[in-house]
Amino acid sequence: MILPIAASTFAGAFYFSARLVSAAAPLRLLDRPNTRSLHQQPIPxxxxxxxxxxxxxGMLxxxxxxxxxxxxxxGFILAGLTPLIWVSFLDDYRGVAARWRILIHSLGAVSLLAAGLAPDRFELPGLSAPLPLEVSIVLTWLFVVWMINLYNFMDGMDGFAGGMAVVGFLALAALGWADAGFALFCVIVAAASAGFLTHNFPPARIFLGDTGSTALGFLAAACSLWGDRAGLFPLWAALLVFSPFIVDATVTLARRLLRGEKVWEAHRSHCYQRLVLLGWGHRRTVLVEYALMLACAGSAIWAVRQSSGGQLALAILWLSIYSILIWGVGWLERRQATLSTA
Incomplete structure (x- = not known):
């Protein structure tokens, strides 16, 4: 049953994406280039x-x-998703004050807490300890709100957010395959993302908008917590799956805070943005990011079946890889600056 549902979901997203790309679409909300943008022309x-x-x-x-x-x-996931969709659509349409957006994002976190999805243990490769309820509630709120916002931050390059959703949710489905309901839910999200991605792969003809990016961020958080609480996989495995987004967004935020920048203002400081600006372009950069996503997803699926020692070694390996990648982007920028002044 999973394949027919996935195919129908893909076809639906593909069809509606094609309709909304058209200049004759009944709804035309255009993303016009600004200081944060990497595109040159208005895109739906x-x-x-x-x-x-x-x-x-797919859900029907x-x-x-x-x-x-x-x-x-x-039910609780959809209850948290629905108001998020509405406020994000309004934000796409005419703008919504940050305080109202954060309020709705927080309500999304509350819906997942009400569903009983807050983790009861703190787990890392080779480490597991009970998590007090009060601490779990705060960490769950922070995680959900950050995932919603970081997915929005990272949706700035053709094919990027859609690709992360396809790889990420398929990986979660594989990790949680023992629970057919969970796996099918994740496959539906991945299939819908793939249908959209056919029109968003470079050069993109349509963007997710806040409506799509915040929804995917919320669903990534929800399914990560759901799989953990259902005992399908540890939360750290889901974090590794989505680490191409989590690491870039979190490190960039930390660096901007340390530099005293106004973090709420538009910027082009993410690693993927810097690579595009270095001349890599959307297609080359996103293909490299896809390779990173697949490596993270594959290693997460492999790691959950390994001993704690193997998992710890993998964690150290990925910390080293990300450190090298972040340093490498800076090295490329310094090299280009040196060549341009030579």
Missing amino acids: RTGGLALLAGMAI LMTLTTIALPVWTI
Whole structure:
């Protein structure tokens, strides 16, 4: 049943993306180039609606299967997702004050807490300890709100956010394959993202907009917590899967804070943005990022079946790799600056 539902979801997202790309589309919200943009021409930013429409088709078909579905969990996830979609669409349409956006993001976190998805243990490769309820609630709120926002921050390059969603949610499905309901939910998100990605791969003809990027960030957080609490995989495995986004966004935020910059202002300081500006272009940069995503996803799937020693060694390896990659982007910038002044 999974393949027909995935195919229908993909087809729905593909169809609605194509309709919204058209100049004759009933809804035309354009993303116009600004100081943060990496594109030169106005592009429709309604792709998130197409992705969500594809997801809706998949969710409806999911209810017709004989697969046992965790209705309680899915209900709370959708309850948190719905107001997020509305406020993000309004933000795409006319702008919404940051305080109202954060309030809705926080309500999304509350919905996941109400579903009982807050982790009860702090786990890292080779380390596991009980997590007090109060600490778990605060960390869950921070995690959900940060995932929503970082996914929005990272949606600045053709094919990037959609590609992360396809790889990320397929990896979560593989990690949680023992639970057919969980796996199907993740496959639906991945299939809808793939349908959208066909129109977003460089050169993009449509963007996710805040509607799509915040929804994917929320769903990434929700499915990561869900898989952890269901005992399907440890939370750190999901963090490794989405680490291409998490590391870039978190390190960039920390560096901007240390430099005393106004972190709420638009910028082009993310590693992927800096590579595009170095002349790599969207296609080359996103293909390199895809390779990184696949490596992270593959190693996470491999690691959950290894001993704690193997998992710890993998964690050290990825810390080293990311340190080298971040340093490497800076080295490329310094090298180009030296060549341009020579």
